Amino acid sequence: MTAVAMTVNGKAVTGDVDPRTLLVQFLREHLRLTGTHVGCDTSQCGACVVHIDGKAVKSCTTFAWQVQGANITTIEGLAAPNGPLHPMQEAFREHHALQCGYCTPGMIMAAVDIVQRKGNDLDEKTIRHELEGNICRCTGYHNIVKAIAAGAKTMGKGA
Amino acid sequence: MYEFKFHRPTTVRQAAGLLARQEEAKLLAGGHTLIPTMKLRLAGPKHIVDLSQIEGISGIEMKGRSLVIGALTRHFEVATSPTVKENIPALAELAGLIGDPAVRHRGTIGGSVANNDPNADYPAACLGLGATIITNKRRIAADDFFKGLFDTALEPDEIIVRVQFPKPNKAAYVKFPNPASRFALVGVFVSKRGSEIRVAVTGAGASGVFRVTSFEDALKKRFGVKSLEGMTVPADGMSGDIHGSAEYRAHLIGVLARRAVAAATA
Ligand SMILES: Cc1cc2nc3c(=O)[nH]c(=O)nc-3n(C[C@H](O)[C@H](O)[C@H](O)COP(=O)(O)OP(=O)(O)OC[C@H]3O[C@@H](n4cnc5c(N)ncnc54)[C@H](O)[C@@H]3O)c2cc1C
Ligand code: FES
Numbered sequence: 001m002t003a004v005a006m007t008v009n010g011k012a013v014t015g016d017v018d019p020r021t022l023l024v025q026f027l028r029e030h031l032r033l034t035g036t037h038v039g040c041d042t043s044q045c046g047a048c049v050v051h052i053d054g055k056a057v058k059s060c061t062t063f064a065w066q067v068q069g070a071n072i073t074t075i076e077g078l079a080a081p082n083g084p085l086h087p088m089q090e091a092f093r094e095h096h097a098l099q100c101g102y103c104t105p106g107m108i109m110a111a112v113d114i115v116q117r118k119g120n121d122l123d124e125k126t127i128r129h130e131l132e133g134n135i136c137r138c139t140g141y142h143n144i145v146k147a148i149a150a151g152a153k154t155m156g157k158g159a
Numbered sequence: 160m161y162e163f164k165f166h167r168p169t170t171v172r173q174a175a176g177l178l179a180r181q182e183e184a185k186l187l188a189g190g191h192t193l194i195p196t197m198k199l200r201l202a203g204p205k206h207i208v209d210l211s212q213i214e215g216i217s218g219i220e221m222k223g224r225s226l227v228i229g230a231l232t233r234h235f236e237v238a239t240s241p242t243v244k245e246n247i248p249a250l251a252e253l254a255g256l257i258g259d260p261a262v263r264h265r266g267t268i269g270g271s272v273a274n275n276d277p278n279a280d281y282p283a284a285c286l287g288l289g290a291t292i293i294t295n296k297r298r299i300a301a302d303d304f305f306k307g308l309f310d311t312a313l314e315p316d317e318i319i320v321r322v323q324f325p326k327p328n329k330a331a332y333v334k335f336p337n338p339a340s341r342f343a344l345v346g347v348f349v350s351k352r353g354s355e356i357r358v359a360v361t362g363a364g365a366s367g368v369f370r371v372t373s374f375e376d377a378l379k380k381r382f383g384v385k386s387l388e389g390m391t392v393p394a395d396g397m398s399g400d401i402h403g404s405a406e407y408r409a410h411l412i413g414v415l416a417r418r419a420v421a422a423a424t425a
């Protein structure tokens with residue numbers, strides 16, 4: 001067993017885990033933050049995307065001990081507790097960008113990362129290209145792309 | 160996944176010591192090849208030697224006429240670095256074509272070069288630019304480094320610390336990505352540095368990345384698309400699978416090489 005310590009959604013957390021424990025397992029099974037999903041477990045689908053020190057990463061392809069001391073943000077930490085949804089979450093709701101919702105947490109975490117890197121004015125081509133690591137089996141991506149463009153704009157207004 | 164112990168050395172020397180001392184030890188950099196392989200039980204190291212706590216093996220700088228990139232430098236850092244964009248823009252572009260944004264946030268140049276996946280992008284850049292792989296023991300020319308599928312000149316306790324790329328006059332990389340995996344179905348890197356011309360191909364060779372000397376000779380006469388007109392590569396020695404036959408890959412090499420030369424001379 002190995003001791004891990006990190007900050008998750010602004011809170012210091014610790015755990016005693018088998019070295020094989022992936023970050024996504026630590027989040028879901030030890031911290032009970034089940035918003036982060038496992039879609040493929042083969043690094044392809046992006047359902048498990050969280051932010052490590054502000055950058056989108058696949059938490060199924062990272063050991064928990066590798067992010068010792070890091071700052072992790074999951075879908076649960078995007079909006080303030082009991083506050084309104086984060087603008088990107090609101091845009092997904094507004095534009096009907098989800099059906100079963102399985103890919104959604106990863107999509108939203110990836111989307112916020114895209115805005116952080118590429119700014120608030122995103123065209124369709126950029127969004128589609130940047131979403132290469134996130135797979136959705138339901139929506140056909142159309143509304144996801146629309147939602148991300150809209151959410152990016154709202155984020156720019158400092159909402 | 161099989162059980163393992165992990166180690167987090169803080170110097171390259173300690174890391175090399177661990178590799179030499181521990182049986183079945185493996186280095187871990189970004190983990191974006193090793194962890195998936197361990198999940199599939201295709202790799203089962205008893206010891207993992209994590210490179211992330213070692214200082215001085217990541218970062219990008221120009222040293223004289225060469226671009227030097229630390230082994231632990233992530234793909235996104237190379238893709239977005241002003242130094243790389245100014246000196247070898249083709250290399251920044253190549254790094255930006257690897258996988259997807261999340262993969263680029265973790266994967267490293269050292270891990271990619273050491274892994275020598277026959278469909279990976281960096282091996283084409285190393286061979287296509289005449290890079291030097293610098294390890295804890297020696298300097299290895301790219302021409303002597305890539306030995307075959309997933310095989311390199313690295314010894315068991317050898318660690319890549321830096322990769323040095325001489326700055327070319329002209330260079331370009333054109334990749335035909337496998338639409339599912341984003342890896343290169345075929346990728347061609349071309350460069351011109353003084354009178355040295357290089358054409359390196361990834362994704363197609365049955366024994367990994369290789370140079371196309373017939374194309375290089377043609378481009379030596381004149382570095383332009385016309386010099387490659389009508390030129391082909393035999394399908395012999397190409398790999399074929401469900402994604403593309405050997406003939407198809409051989410054909411793509413000609414097409415992509417012409418596109419790369421056009422991009423390099425644009
Ligand atoms: C979904 C997905 C898509 C991808 N798409 C592409 C793509 O389009 N093109 C592409 O080129 N690659 C692609 N990759 C692979 C990715 O670039 C990997 O990150 C890279 O090949 C390995 O780098 P790493 O730092 O993750 O290495 P690790 O997985 O940590 O290590 C890989 C191997 O190299 C060894 N190693 C690591 N560092 C060193 C060192 N400094 N010295 C000696 N040995 C070392 C390790 O022991 C291990 O055997 C993809 C990966 C995924 C998961
Ligand atoms: S579960 Fe991590 S990429 Fe699919």
Ligand code: FES
Binds near residue numbers: 101104135136
């Ligand atoms: S909404 Fe079902 S997978 Fe995307």
